[in-house]
Amino acid sequence: MDEPLLQIRDLVVRYRRTGLFSAPPPPAVNAVSLELPTGSTLGLVGESGSGKSSLLRAILRLVPVESGTIRLDGDDWLALPEQSLRERRRAIGVVAQNPFLSLSPRLSIAEILAEPMTAQGRVPAQESRERAAEMLERCGLPGTFLDRRARELSGGQAQRVAIARALILQPKLLILDEPTSALDISVQAQILNLLADLKQELGLSMLFVTHNLKVVRHVSDKIVVMRGGRVVEAGSTEQISLAPTEAYTRQLMGYGRNLSGAEAALCRNRH
């Protein structure tokens, strides 16, 4: 338990140059270090283009990393060879922002939930269905939903299916990319409650990406703020929300409490 589940050190991600003679672009993720202790939730905050998504992709090993290390569950994650990667990837579950884009409209819910299991090797149809039904119920949907299709579900129901799919291989790390921003307020409350329950029951660690400061304050133990590919601020939720040092964080934290200075702040930043 001493070693954090996820440990990132000086990670640099840089995309390829656009032309043969053009200068290499600035790194999308620039020397980022962060730690996610086992069983805790880390909130990752930042505006568009701040490098959040590139960081997530690097953790999922979907983009090449220029330098730095990622340790996940004791492994040197970036050094794992391709062959063992498929098997080890089950340690991470991902929930995306829009469930209707992330769930295939052509498959039944049973098929959607069976896919991760199939990807890990052959599972007898009966067993796969039972596990799918069990996970679905854990996520608050009756087993009868197995024969429906994603397009027949409401936004909240579809997001529950997406969470069930992310959890079906019993990952240790759950990555949530704006999981509630496409949902109504009352549905958002249901999903956040569900995530809190699952975290406790399954001992999950979560990496929670969001713009919504109210949500991030509610769910996270620690918050990391990114800007321009760098971590500009990191600390406990209380610390960051009570005494943010970065102007950007202050702006975010003040939102919804009548932030009339937003435009003035923009003008100041420009000059």
Place this chain on the structure above:
Amino acid sequence: MSLVEIKGLSIRFGSLHNPIHAVRRVDLSIERGTIHGLIGESGCGKTISGMALLGLLPQSARVSADAFRFDGLNLLDVAKSLRGRRIAMISQDPAAALNPVLRIGRQMDDVLKSHSGLPRFQRRAAAEELLAATGLADPRRVLKSYAHQLSGGMQQRVVIAQALATGADFIIADEPTTALDVTVGAQVLALLKRLVQERALTVLMITHDMDVVAECCDSATVLYAGHTVEAGRTDELLAAPRHPYTQALLAALPDAVAKGERLASIEGHIPSPFAVIEGCPFAPRCASAMAVCRQAKPPERDDGNHCWTCHLEPHHG
């Protein structure tokens, strides 16, 4: 007199025997020179109410209302002729609202050509002026750009400039900040607030985000299942909501409880648009529902500058 005065608006689609009730009974009153929020969750009828104000409902819609007035004019007769002259719209996704293959200058010019009556050589200056008024730092460069060369916040400013170019004094903004970053969204809201003051505009802000309402609306109306359930000044509405639905909605926000505690979610689902609703639309999900709530329409209550519809006596709330 209010700029917009809607009483008992109902919009139905489909067959006469089994109609789809998109809007059942919406009351909406908007004062001149204010930003009025129209709050509600998906499917409560907020966007279609906005469409009705713009005269953009399809032919198949059956609209009825006790009163449906804009500046004293009956909108059931004249909505189409007011759109683009006195009523303009800002949509959720600015990238979709702008033409991807025409430069911004051409698109601004098209709007000015058909609405301002200015000669060509003056329209260019007018376009620059409007873009500058929306806080764009370099209007000349923006006029030469295509939409994809601008950021989301800049695109939304261009769309706002186009709305201003029509000369409209009433703007319907349908979730104008949902597609934007939080801080950029806050800047767009601050811009709208400034324009309302400088140009005597009136804005109807359609949103499901309570932060947006707190941020910029002077007053707001809460919709549930096609009904107006509560309306009033923003500070009162957010600080002392009277209708159980508004209370439940605010209690479901993540900052309503201490960190780590369970959020109060609203059990059940919104009624189907086919359903016939006898009593209060919120009764099946309401924690304080009584027998009468399912049988009779709730009375309209008013405590001065805050009105709501509920069977509960005010002192219970």
